[in-house]
Amino acid sequence: MLYDLSDRAQQVLARVQARVEDAIIPLEPAFAAAMKSPDRSWALMPELEALKHQSQKEGLWNLFLPDPERGAGFSNYEYAFMAEAMGRSLLAPEVFNCNAPDTGNMEVLHHYGNAEQQAQWLTLLLKGEIRSAFCMTEPDVASSDATNMQATVRLDGNELVLNGRKWWSTGVAHPNCELLIFMGRSSDTGHRHRQHSMVLVPKNHPGVRVERLLSVFGSEHLPYGHGVVEFNQVRLPKTALLVGEGAGFEIAQGRLGPGRIHHAMRAIGAAERLLKMMIERGLERQAFGKQLIDLGGNRERIANHRMAINQARLLCLHTARIIDKHGVRKALSEVAQIKIVAANLMQQVADDAIQMYGGAGVDDALPLGEFWAAGRVLRLADGPDEVHRGTIAKLELKPYLDARK
Ligand SMILES: Cc1cc2nc3c(=O)[nH]c(=O)nc-3n(C[C@H](O)[C@H](O)[C@H](O)COP(=O)(O)OP(=O)(O)OC[C@H]3O[C@@H](n4cnc5c(N)ncnc54)[C@H](O)[C@@H]3O)c2cc1C
Incomplete structure (x- = not known):
């Protein structure tokens, strides 16, 4: 091989490539047809779910995470070849539990979550049993400048109170989406990069409402979906805060x-x-x-x-x-x-x-x-x-x- 890859990485890469070409790409037409089905109740394609279980059983799983205990232990360099193979089909990344935004959210929990938060959320995400969304961008402000964010996280005794509207929250429509990572303003003073905090929010918590799904050139990108999400007086224990106030x-x-x-x-x-x-x-x-x-x-x-x-x-x-x-x-x-x-x-x-x-x-x-x-x-x-x-x-x-x- 032209690029220096360990034997293990080469073997895994070959298996990922074969799975994408032989099993995932052939499913694309059926998936496209299902996406068009007027019956919106279909959710997860059984054939893709079966492939997911197979990948998990065979260790073709969490390849993105360099940590050898929780992930597959590949470097970013090694993973680049595997992710490239997955990129050949838009359906492939989830089959290996390597899809956005869950990978980013798992990295957040792995690096910044405490033991309790990891036990509650990370374990399930790593097993692929739940999905998650990242709620940062807001409809009412230019969010390419994230310091504009207006949604709030306020401390009330031992509780956090969240208010605001987010959009383009990818993944909120997924039937297994249970966790939202919310970013909001917790202070109006101090350094502009210390005024926001991140909070772990159960998707079905009182006060959380998916207002509607957005479409990308006519496609709602199911089963993930990009949502407009309202947070209305969402009350959570302070333990839902990631790292601490101002660490957003x-x-x-x-x-x-x-x-x-x-x-x-x-x-x-x-x-x-x-x-x-x-x-x-x-x-x-x-x-x-x-x-x-x-x-x-x-x-x-x-x-x-x-x-x-x-x-x-x-x-x-x-x-x-x-x-x-x-x-x-x-x-x-x-x-x-x-x-x-x-x-x-x-x-x-x-x-x-x-x-x-x-x-x-x-x-x-x-x-x-x-x-x-x-x-x-x-x-x-x-x-x-x-x-x-x-x-x-x-x-x-x-x-x-x-x-x-
Ligand atoms: C399919 C999709 C999925 C997404 N998923 C998520 C998600 O999961 N979670 C989440 O929180 N967000 C998500 N986003 C939101 C995305 O990150 C924002 O749309 C993006 O950061 C831009 O913010 P904005 O839409 O508010 O655009 P604005 O900030 O209003 O910017 C509009 C335009 O202004 C111009 N502009 C802005 N800044 C500059 C600059 N410094 N110099 C020159 N020109 C500039 C650019 O042309 C830019 O496109 C998603 C978006 C899409 C389309």
Whole structure:
């Protein structure tokens, strides 16, 4: 193998790749049909649930978590190859208990939860028995600047009282969603990054209400769903607070670093599959006496995508190595870079694949539209491209500006 991976990582990678290609991708048409079913009561696809149990039994489970006790014990570098394999199907990550937002939420509980909180929530999440959502973004404020957040967490004796409205809370519609991680303002004074706190909220707690589901270009992304969630006088014991008052930003930073690189790893896998589909279609169809691949600059597009995918993969692996060796705080620029690069890559390859397929490209019988939409929203979710460009520029300029002080 070109890249140095341990024997164990290589074996697991080969099994993940085989499971995705042989068992998960073939289920996509049935899943797409079920999504369209007028009977909205269908929830979890039995075939996917069976694959999940199989993965768990075989140890192809929690591969994202470097901790060897709770997770599979792979480094971010090793996991990058596995996540890329999972990225080839939008259905795959959950089959290995490696799907967002649960992975990020499990990381939060693993790093910041106390023993009681871990026993109550983390154990069930690691077993895949419950799902969770992360409630940070709000409809009424520009949430790319998270210091804008207005929802509140107030202390009342030994209780916390939560109020506010969140949206784009991914996962709230999932039938097994039981935990919401809520971030709200707990103080109006002090450092702007010490004014918010995070609280663990049972989804079925009094005062919590999913107002409605949002759609992404017409799809509600079931079974996960993105919800608008109201928190109205939600009362919880103080023990539901993560770390302590004012720790919200510290936890959010810790959560988003690995989460963003995981998105990037999967997006690269998606781009690989899209390129493959694009080439296959270009070779099998003819117009104007030529194969589609030989018309109108398609070969150049394919060459450009091959270069872009290879570059993105190297940047992703480079970022993973920095995180593994020095921690996520030393990889802030690289994480921002790969988040932008991979999301745009996925969207662009999907767009060109759709074009190569003509009308078939926009029909939901093929996953191209879903991949395009997933790439497009990834340019917003976990922070818009522009905010990440701002981070990269700030870090790049820092030594120059420091030298001028
Ligand atoms: C599919 C999907 C899933 C999501 N899942 C979750 C989730 O699970 N939990 C959660 O809390 N949130 C989630 N989000 C929300 C997401 O993180 C926010 O939409 C994002 O952070 C942007 O916030 P906003 O929508 O308020 O946009 P705004 O803050 O209003 O920004 C709008 C636009 O302004 C521009 N802009 C903003 N800042 C800058 C800047 N510094 N420089 C230049 N231009 C700028 C950008 O073009 C940006 O797109 C999800 C979003 C989507 C679409």
